[in-house]
Amino acid sequence: METLAIHKEELPYTVKEELKGLRSNIMFCGDKVQSVLLTSCLDNEGKSTISLELARSFAELGKETLLLDTDLRNSVILDKIEAGTSRYGLTHFLSGQCEANDAIYSTTEKHFYVMPAGPIPPNPSELLASPRFEKLMTALKKTFEIVIIDSAPLGMVVDASAIAPFADGTVLVMESGKDDYRLAQDVIARLKNANAKVFGVVMNKVDTKRAGYGYGYGYGYGYGYGKKYGK
Numbered sequence: 001m002e003t004l005a006i007h008k009e010e011l012p013y014t015v016k017e018e019l020k021g022l023r024s025n026i027m028f029c030g031d032k033v034q035s036v037l038l039t040s041c042l043d044n045e046g047k048s049t050i051s052l053e054l055a056r057s058f059a060e061l062g063k064e065t066l067l068l069d070t071d072l073r074n075s076v077i078l079d080k081i082e083a084g085t086s087r088y089g090l091t092h093f094l095s096g097q098c099e100a101n102d103a104i105y106s107t108t109e110k111h112f113y114v115m116p117a118g119p120i121p122p123n124p125s126e127l128l129a130s131p132r133f134e135k136l137m138t139a140l141k142k143t144f145e146i147v148i149i150d151s152a153p154l155g156m157v158v159d160a161s162a163i164a165p166f167a168d169g170t171v172l173v174m175e176s177g178k179d180d181y182r183l184a185q186d187v188i189a190r191l192k193n194a195n196a197k198v199f200g201v202v203m204n205k206v207d208t209k210r211a212g213y214g215y216g217y218g219y220g221y222g223y224g225y226g227k228k229y230g231k
Helices: 013-027 047-060 090-094 124-128 131-143 159-166 181-193 225-229
Strands: 003-006 035-040 065-069 081-083 105-107 112-115 146-150 169-175 198-204
Touching: 003 112, 013 047, 013 169, 013 198, 035 047, 035 131, 035 159, 047 065, 047 112, 047 146, 047 198, 065 131, 090 124, 090 131, 124 131, 124 159, 131 146, 131 159, 159 181, 169 181, 181 198
Parallel strands: 003 105, 035 146, 035 169, 065 112, 065 146, 169 198
Antiparallel strands: 003 081, 105 112
């Protein structure tokens, strides 16, 4: 198994504590919860960063943790790889070009593994809705204690609704002051219509000086869904 080094930034103390709180809330959802999907309404809301840091947080507890990158259209995780080569990814497996183990990589951090998205396919929604993805999720739950799934924004593309039923729960990441209430309700309705179990909402990029709480990511995450797919 190849080893990758994933970019790690020093998070503010308050952010670390909020991530621990999110981790604890997920753990209190039940001992049978092994897989959690994170999605958002729109691009740029920070769901990939929260997915990455949440996976790290579980790994720091000594749990064998996999970060599964299902954002096949615009992967952020691929850009986080600082050292090592990811020859295969999820799209290779879903299209039958490799076995699942070929696309899973250990990292330089203990108990932390990643399965990158792989190259952009012409049919991401169809690949994620294929029987191979369902079989993959079954196999991953037998191998890892926790699987954190980073998915594309459901308010822009339908991918997350195709895979949410195979996760034990879903968390919606929303940027404070960005999302329209009706859009958020529509996204939650789509998840419920897909028989997904919605754990709750993470309010991201909160102005902590004004609100006095929240994650408070002050960074400008720009990943370009609007340019690639329109809104």
